[in-house]
Amino acid sequence: MITADGLISGDKIPSERELSERLNVGRSSVREALRALELLGLIETRRGEGTFIRDFRGNQLVQLLGTFILQDEKAKLDVIETKNLIEMDCLRLALYRINDIQLESLKEWVQSNTLDDDEFFSRIIEIADNHLISRIWLILKDYYYSLHIKKADLIRNDFLLLLDALAEKDEVKTLLTYRKLRNLSVSSDKY
Structure with a gap:
């Protein structure tokens, strides 16, 4: 309504x-x-x-719901894993949808601004152009932050390497670079 x-x-x-x-x-x-x-x-x-x-963007709804949903360690790990999977899928979509202008704009942004992980992936998700994935990512991101996980140090060069892999249209390199950015182990699976 x-x-x-x-x-x-x-x-x-x-x-x-x-x-x-x-x-x-x-x-x-x-x-x-x-x-x-x-x-x-x-x-x-x-x-x-x-x-x-009301403007509910700043309210505690996610934290409130999180106290009921995220009661065990497995659920918390699932949030992290699912957020990472969605970001990887967005990178896959962006591989085929990103144009040179968007790529250059993103590189300039990474080089000239204070690095912000959420803003970077928000831009990638915008390029991926999938509204449903975007909404799911936003919700998962809020749940992720409700877990109070210590943020990893952001290394500008890792983001630039990720953009280089996107520019090369190399899915394997893109996903490997993402895994390095997130400090995920490189396993035998396809992502």
């Missing part, structure tokens, strides 16, 4: 009555759902004004 109505942060959402009619559910169900969304910090109710969508 938010997407269909084009609502954004700060916009007023329909009343309980209207939501009940549009969703074909009882008002008590709508009231309970709104209460849950407010507890999660996704909406806020202002007395006498109505209910509004």
